Amino acid sequence: MRFLPTLLAASLMLATGAASAADTSTVIPAAAVQTATQLRDKAMADDTGYKIVASLTTEVGPRIAGGPADQRGRDWAIAKFKELGFDKVYTEPVTYPLWERRSEHGAIVAPFPQPLMLTALGYSAGTPKGGLTAEVVKFDSLDALKKASADAVKGKIVYIGFRMTRQKDGHDYGMGSAIRTQGPVIASKLGAAGYLLRSAGTDEHSRTPHTGVTGFTDPKQAIPAAALSNPDADQLERILAYGKPVSVKLDLDVGFNGSYTGANVIGEITGKKYPDQVVAIGGHLDSWDPGTGAIDDGAGVAIAMAAGKLIRDLPQRPDRTIRVIAFANEEMGLWGGRAYADKHAPDTVKHQLGTESDFGSGRVWRMSASVKPGAIGAIEQMAKVLAPIGVAYDAKRPGGGGSDLSQMHAKGMAALSLTQDGTYYFDYHHNANDTLDKIDPRDMAQNVAVYAAFSYMAAQAQGDFGSAPGAFSKDGAAE
Amino acid sequence: MRFLPTLLAASLMLATGAASAADTSTVIPAAAVQTATQLRDKAMADDTGYKIVASLTTEVGPRIAGGPADQRGRDWAIAKFKELGFDKVYTEPVTYPLWERRSEHGAIVAPFPQPLMLTALGYSAGTPKGGLTAEVVKFDSLDALKKASADAVKGKIVYIGFRMTRQKDGHDYGMGSAIRTQGPVIASKLGAAGYLLRSAGTDEHSRTPHTGVTGFTDPKQAIPAAALSNPDADQLERILAYGKPVSVKLDLDVGFNGSYTGANVIGEITGKKYPDQVVAIGGHLDSWDPGTGAIDDGAGVAIAMAAGKLIRDLPQRPDRTIRVIAFANEEMGLWGGRAYADKHAPDTVKHQLGTESDFGSGRVWRMSASVKPGAIGAIEQMAKVLAPIGVAYDAKRPGGGGSDLSQMHAKGMAALSLTQDGTYYFDYHHNANDTLDKIDPRDMAQNVAVYAAFSYMAAQAQGDFGSAPGAFSKDGAAE
Numbered sequence: 001m002r003f004l005p006t007l008l009a010a011s012l013m014l015a016t017g018a019a020s021a022a023d024t025s026t027v028i029p030a031a032a033v034q035t036a037t038q039l040r041d042k043a044m045a046d047d048t049g050y051k052i053v054a055s056l057t058t059e060v061g062p063r064i065a066g067g068p069a070d071q072r073g074r075d076w077a078i079a080k081f082k083e084l085g086f087d088k089v090y091t092e093p094v095t096y097p098l099w100e101r102r103s104e105h106g107a108i109v110a111p112f113p114q115p116l117m118l119t120a121l122g123y124s125a126g127t128p129k130g131g132l133t134a135e136v137v138k139f140d141s142l143d144a145l146k147k148a149s150a151d152a153v154k155g156k157i158v159y160i161g162f163r164m165t166r167q168k169d170g171h172d173y174g175m176g177s178a179i180r181t182q183g184p185v186i187a188s189k190l191g192a193a194g195y196l197l198r199s200a201g202t203d204e205h206s207r208t209p210h211t212g213v214t215g216f217t218d219p220k221q222a223i224p225a226a227a228l229s230n231p232d233a234d235q236l237e238r239i240l241a242y243g244k245p246v247s248v249k250l251d252l253d254v255g256f257n258g259s260y261t262g263a264n265v266i267g268e269i270t271g272k273k274y275p276d277q278v279v280a281i282g283g284h285l286d287s288w289d290p291g292t293g294a295i296d297d298g299a300g301v302a303i304a305m306a307a308g309k310l311i312r313d314l315p316q317r318p319d320r321t322i323r324v325i326a327f328a329n330e331e332m333g334l335w336g337g338r339a340y341a342d343k344h345a346p347d348t349v350k351h352q353l354g355t356e357s358d359f360g361s362g363r364v365w366r367m368s369a370s371v372k373p374g375a376i377g378a379i380e381q382m383a384k385v386l387a388p389i390g391v392a393y394d395a396k397r398p399g400g401g402g403s404d405l406s407q408m409h410a411k412g413m414a415a416l417s418l419t420q421d422g423t424y425y426f427d428y429h430h431n432a433n434d435t436l437d438k439i440d441p442r443d444m445a446q447n448v449a450v451y452a453a454f455s456y457m458a459a460q461a462q463g464d465f466g467s468a469p470g471a472f473s474k475d476g477a478a479e
Numbered sequence: 480m481r482f483l484p485t486l487l488a489a490s491l492m493l494a495t496g497a498a499s500a501a502d503t504s505t506v507i508p509a510a511a512v513q514t515a516t517q518l519r520d521k522a523m524a525d526d527t528g529y530k531i532v533a534s535l536t537t538e539v540g541p542r543i544a545g546g547p548a549d550q551r552g553r554d555w556a557i558a559k560f561k562e563l564g565f566d567k568v569y570t571e572p573v574t575y576p577l578w579e580r581r582s583e584h585g586a587i588v589a590p591f592p593q594p595l596m597l598t599a600l601g602y603s604a605g606t607p608k609g610g611l612t613a614e615v616v617k618f619d620s621l622d623a624l625k626k627a628s629a630d631a632v633k634g635k636i637v638y639i640g641f642r643m644t645r646q647k648d649g650h651d652y653g654m655g656s657a658i659r660t661q662g663p664v665i666a667s668k669l670g671a672a673g674y675l676l677r678s679a680g681t682d683e684h685s686r687t688p689h690t691g692v693t694g695f696t697d698p699k700q701a702i703p704a705a706a707l708s709n710p711d712a713d714q715l716e717r718i719l720a721y722g723k724p725v726s727v728k729l730d731l732d733v734g735f736n737g738s739y740t741g742a743n744v745i746g747e748i749t750g751k752k753y754p755d756q757v758v759a760i761g762g763h764l765d766s767w768d769p770g771t772g773a774i775d776d777g778a779g780v781a782i783a784m785a786a787g788k789l790i791r792d793l794p795q796r797p798d799r800t801i802r803v804i805a806f807a808n809e810e811m812g813l814w815g816g817r818a819y820a821d822k823h824a825p826d827t828v829k830h831q832l833g834t835e836s837d838f839g840s841g842r843v844w845r846m847s848a849s850v851k852p853g854a855i856g857a858i859e860q861m862a863k864v865l866a867p868i869g870v871a872y873d874a875k876r877p878g879g880g881g882s883d884l885s886q887m888h889a890k891g892m893a894a895l896s897l898t899q900d901g902t903y904y905f906d907y908h909h910n911a912n913d914t915l916d917k918i919d920p921r922d923m924a925q926n927v928a929v930y931a932a933f934s935y936m937a938a939q940a941q942g943d944f945g946s947a948p949g950a951f952s953k954d955g956a957a958e
Contacts, residue, residue, distance in 0.1 A: 058717050061593030069593070114540030114548070114771070117911060206685060207770075207911040231914040235771070238537050238915075291686075292593070292714070432596060432686040435710040436717075 026375040026463030028382070035314065035460075036385050036453040043310055043449035044389060050441035052080065052302035053361075057292040057436045064289040065329035066098040066260035073285050074265050077301070077326045081267030084309040086324070087317075088270060091263035092343060094328040096335040098260040099123055101289060102253040106226060109133055109247045112239055118196070118226040119290060119431075120254040121180060122213035122332045125222035127194075131251035132224060134193040138240055142179050145186055154191035157248055158183070161198040161233055170359070170422035176200030181215040184225040188216070194250050195225040198233035201426050207231050208431040211288050213332045219256040226250060262286075262328040264336045267305070269312045271459060273319035276347075279458045280354030280413070281307060281451055282325035284336060284404060291434030295425065299439060299447070300357035300402075301326045306444075307451035311459075318459035320352055327404040330358065331430075337404025341411050345469070351413040353458040353465045356402025357447065360429075361439045362421030363390055364450045368397035370475045371414045372466025379416075379465075382454050389446055391418070398475035409472060414465035418450055505854040505942030507861070514793065514939075515864050515932040522789055522928035523868065529920035531559065531781035532840075536771040536915045543768040544808035545577040545739035552764050553744050556780070556805045560746030563788040565803070566796075567749060570742035571822060573807040575814040577739040578602055580768060581732040585705060588612055588726045591718055597675070597705040598769060598910075599733040600659060601692035601811045604701035606673075610730035611703060613672040617719055621658050624665055633670035636727055637662070640677040640712055649838070649901035655679030660694040663704040667695070673729050674704040677712035682906040686710050689909040690767050692811045698735040705729060741765075741807040743815045746784070748791045750938060752798040755826075758937045759802045759833030759892070760786060760930055763809035763816075763883060770913030774904065778918060778926070779836035779881075780805045785923075786930035790938075797938035799831055806883040809837065810909075816883025820890050824948070830892040832937040832944045835881025836926065839908075840918045841900030842869055843929045847876035849954045850893045851945025858895075861933050868925055870897070877954035888951060893944035897929055 028036075056076060063073040074091065081089040099122055106116040137156040139145040145153075145160060160179050164172040177200055184195040199210035207229040216222040228236060240246050265285060271277060283300020287293020308324045327336030337356075344351070353371070367386060369379045376395070383393035400406055401415030409415040428434045458465070466472075507515075535555060542552040553570065560568040578601055585595040616635040618624040624632075624639060639658050643651040656679055663674040678689035686708040695701040707715060719725050744764060750756060762779020766772020787803045806815030816835075823830070832850070846865060848858045855874070862872035879885055880894030888894040907913045937944070945951075 054717070058714065059591045061587075061591060061714075108540075112538045112540060205912065205914075205916050207687065207914065208685075231912070231916050234916060235537065235540075235914070238533070433684065433710070435684075435686065435714070437684050437710050437713055 024374055024463060026378040026461050026465060028378050028457045028461050032457055032460030033381060033385060036456045039310055039456055040385060040389060040449045040453040043452045044445050046310065046445055046448065047441055048309055049302045049306035049444040049448040050439065052305050053294060053298040053439060053444065054436055055080065056298045056301065057294045061292045062289045063285065063287045063293055065096065065262060065286040065332055067289060070262050074263055077265035077285055080305065084305060085312050086267035086269060086308060088268040091265050092339065093261050093263050094336050094339040095259055095261045096329050096332065098257045099332060100254060100257050104226065104254065105251040107249045108239060109249050111242065111244045111246065116232045117207045117209055117229045118232065119209040119211040120252045121184065121211055121225045121227060123216040123222055124214060124225040124252060124254055126255040127224045127250050127252045131249045132194055133247055133249040136240065136246045136248050142183055145183060148190060150190045153187060155193050157194040157196055158187040158192045159196045159236065161237055163198060164200055164202050164426060166202045166423060168421055168423050169419065170425055173200060173426060177212065180212050184214040184216060184223065188221055188223045192223060194223055197227050199227040199229055201230065201429060201431060203427040204230045206433065208433050210430040211290060212430045224250050224252050226252060264328050264340055265326040267308060267324045269308050269322040270317060271320040272317040275321055277320040277350050277352050278323040279320055279352050279455045280323045280325060280405060280408065281455055282327060282356050282405065283358055284327040284330035286329050286331055288331055288430045290432040292436065293434060294436045295360035295428055295434050295438055296430065297330065297358045299361040299444065303357045303444065303447040303451050306448040307455055310448065310452045311456050318456055320459040322455050322459060330404050334404055334407055337407040340404065341407035344408060345411045348412040348469050349467050351408060351467045353414045353416065354401055354405050354408060355399065355416040355418055356405040357451065358403040359420040359422050360425040361443050361447065362423065362425065363443050363446045364418045364420055365390055365392060366394050366419040367391050368394045368399050368417045370399040370409065370472045375465040378461050382457050385453050386450055389449055391450060412467055412469045412471040414467045416454065503853055503942060505857040505940050505944060507857050507936045507940050511936055511939035512860060512864060515936045518789055518935055519864060519868060519928045519932040522931050523924050525924055525927065526920055527788055528781045528785035528923040528927040529918065531784050532773060532777040532918060532923065533915055534559065535777045535780065536773045540771045541768040542764060542766045542772055544575065544741060544765040544811055546768060549741050553742055556744035556764055559784065563784060564791050565746035565748060565787060567747040570744050571818065572740050572742050573815050573818040574738055574740045575808050575811065577736045578811060579733060579736050583705065583733065584730040586728045587718060588728050590721065590723045590725065595711045596686045596688055596708045597711065598688040598690045599731045600663065600690055600704045600706060602695040602701055603693060603704040603731060603733055605734040606703045606729050606731045610728045611673055612726055612728040615719065615725045615727050621662055624662060627669060629669045632666060634672050636673040636675055637666040637671045638675045638715065640716055642677060643679055643681050643905060645681045645902060647900055647902050648898065649904055652679060652905060656691065659691050663702065664694040667700055667702045671702060673702055676706050678706040678708055680709065680905050680908060680910060683709045685912065687910040687912050690769060691909045703729050703731050705731060743807050743819055744805040746787060746803045748787050748801040749796060750799040751796040754800055756799040756829050756831050757802040758799055758831050758934045759804060759884060759887065760934055761804035761806060761835050761884065762837055764805040765808050765810055767810055767909045769911040771915065772913060773915045774839035774907055774913050774917055775909065776809065776837045778840040778923065782836045782923065782926040782930050785927040786934055789927065789931045790935050797935055799938040801934050801938060809883050813883055813886060816886040819883065820886035823887060824890045827891040827948050828946050830887060830946045832893045832895065833880055833884050833887060834878065834895040834897055835884040836930065837882040838899040838901050839904040840922050840926065841902065841904065842922050842925045843897045843899050844869055844871060845873050845898040846870050847873045847878050847896045849878040849888065849951045854944040857940050861936050864932050865929055868928055870929060891946055891948045891950040893946045895933065
């Protein structure tokens with residue numbers, strides 16, 4: 001009879017993360033909660049975050065990894081950290097394959113000749129000089145393509161027209177990004193000449209195609225691959241519906257070009273008690289090139305920098321170090337995040353808690369955590385401070401650490417997820433419309449408030465959150 | 480004492496257009512009103528107009544005057560008139576200077592290098608090979624530019640940043656288009672190297688620059704001139720606000736290239752009683768090239784064609800001819816409208832009444848007329864039929880005849896204005912987003928209902944509307 005209650009208790013513990021008696025509980029001291037509350041309220045009325053993202057997007061503009069603005073982006077980040085008064089500013093090199101976009105054009109050749117607005121996908125191959133013309137074969141889904149015979153695909157341009165719908169949590173991007181990353185690889189294996197998709201974006205009336213990386217890892221495997229804007233995808237589908245063969249010309253001067261070494265740029269507010277223990281927050285410094293990388297991810301960099309700056313402005317330094325990381329080349333495969341995790345894996349246990357902001361500038365509405373059971377109480381203390389600014393604690397979900405820091409979480413870093421409102425995120429994500437005007441300064445302030453308050457509380461906590469090598473593999477944290 | 484009442488009566492007559500006793504009053508017979516009412520109701524539930532604009536924008540796509548799709552557009556119009564069962568289909572040649580857009584790029588060179596999304600304006604000069612780089616000088620208004628000294632402008636790129644706001648009647652386009660047409664000419668005379676404006680468009684968050692014609696009439700006078708998208712204009716203004724010299728590179732491969740002869744394409748439903756008397760309606764077949772010319776002006780062509788088709792489907796032909804004109808090259812200066820007016824000036828009196836649809840596909844909400852006083856009663860009869868579908872008669876405003884047909888009105892043709900809801904028109908006008916998805920089929924149906932009902936009543940009227948050489952010069956109708 002004891003068996004059933006014990007199982008039930010265990011499953012409840014798993015579900016709610018309630019502390020077991022065996023754990024030493026982690027606690028945020030009352031004074032730290034009070035200071036975090038003040039930080040929160042100060043941040044809500046502060047425009048530091050907005051000013052930082054305005055500075056980055058205006059002074060550097062588009063920042064494709066390895067492109068002409070990569071070095072200028074790093075220089076900007078170093079200078080900005082220093083200007084904001086960070087105690088320590090340094091870089092860590094990140095090396096990755098260089099992929100370049102030089103020009104891109106597309107057109108329907110027959111039966112109704114007209115230009116198409118498209119953008120090449122990351123790691124796409126270029127077309128031969130003069131372009132590539134082939135018949136289009138449409139698939140209704142990624143699954144349909146997976147089941148296709150090589151005969152149906154060989155020499156053709158594969159097209160998939162999945163239509164993302166607008167959601168607060170942006171979950172359609174799961175399928176949208178799978179079609180963008182896996183689709184080209186499958187098409188290439190089947191002998192396709194090229195690949196097109198309807199943009200993974202919710203801006204159904206805007207002729208701004210959304211770029212993004214493919215799953216090509218080897219230049220030899222790559223074929224030309226591009227995204228059509230939503231209205232262009234509508235047009236292609238209307239033309240396909242006439243039932244005549246439709247041929248499209250792709251003229252993409254893009255491709256792999258050796259390798260490039262950039263860097264993660266790191267700024268720290270040095271902890272006065274445990275300087276080698278760090279709360280890790282950040283965003284990624286690179287952006288896709290059509291826009292100026294305001295929501296993706298100037299906002300994330302700015303939120304984390306501003307949170308650090310607000311903590312720095314307190315009368316004294318926090319107990320632990322606040323480490324703000326501006327990651328290199330997130331967009332083409334978490335290169336900065338992986339380099340960071342590889343380098344810092346030996347210090348996993350010194351990572352008190354971490355998470356990255358990389359979902360635009362919409363307000364944080366949900367917090368979840370992957371921490372040891374004994375730290376759940378501390379997470380609940382954080383949740384109480386964040387609840388008045390609209391953040392609900394979801395005890396049933398793990399924390400993921402964000403995009404690049406997911407890699408450190410995979411090593412065993414305790415992590416939060418601070419989920420932003422992504423209702424409009426996929427209107428602008430990876431396209432030309434990712435510009436400063438999409439950011440509401442008040443939303444930025446709320447994000448900074450969340451990051452400043454949680455980071456400070458994590459830095460002041462009595463006890464840790466359970467970071468240890470491989471500690472969170474059961475949450476699905478994987479490299 | 481009689482003097483004052485007489486003056487008052489005269490001014491009321493002018494204001495309301497009330498018939499004077501001396502006129503023979505024009506009347507719509509009751510049977511025609513009944514048939515027009517049925518036509519209206521049928522059209523409201525009909526999708527012919529939407530299907531036509533879908534066909535044109537899908538099968539022909541962008542249709543810049545003299546460009547690769549010009550001939551295909553004419554072929555489409557001829558075939559569509561025939562398919563719809565028009566009795567007579569013919570063309571009338573229109574010759575105009577050929578202006579071509581081959582490629583266009585722009586960038587901020589200093590202090591913060593980054594690309595700019597811009598589009599060259601019609602009749603702009605090209606830049607030298609390799610582009611033109613010059614410092615930007617900003618003016619707050621067209622008036623400020625008019626007052627500028629040559630010293631302030633010489634060798635620089637002039638920029639004006641007027642911001643259009645959203646209005647139902649789109650009246651900000653008056654200033655927006657003045658800055659686009661007159662601005663480059665003034666800048667050129669002052670010795671400017673180039674010209675930039677904030678797009679004359681209300682899509683404040685969209686990186687879709689709006690093209691449109693300049694006032695350059697002589698290639699020797701032309702300088703490179705382009706429009707920035709609204710977010711790019713924001714960015715340029717933010718960078719100018721740093722107070723450092725800002726230089727911009729324009730690389731425009733565009734320009735005049737001889738002349739081109741296209742054609743107005745005309746379809747007629749032949750009148751059975753007075754075949755040589757015509758009700759003239761239409762739209763323009765050319766479009767700007769970034770979009771597919773759905774709202775500007777595929778919609779207008781489709782509205783007029785569909786109205787003609789619905790009248791054609793009546794048990795018998797109308798008394799007078801319904802003439803549907805798909806005009807050539809409206810965009811670069813009413814070339815089709817002027818050619819039509821020049822050719823048909825001798826037949827002014829045979830133009831019963833006319834108006835063109837060229838303000839998108841929003842619903843018609845206002846009707847006004849320039850007709851002889853004795854035809855006001857007939858206009859009021861039309862207004863009664865149109866009121867139930869949302870059209871208000873404004874007796875105090877003249878009728879203008881629309882864009883191209885304004886030229887025939889200037890010769891003396893009686894004309895209506897059927898004002899459409901332009902709230903969103905300038906989001907898409909002259910830019911890449913002018914595509915089929917912007918058109919609501921129900922709005923198209925309402926427009927077709929208005930055109931079918933008024934055209935039929937005009938064709939059946941007992942009496943005329945006052946067309947005669949120079950008849951409406953007092954309404955401001957001018958060539």
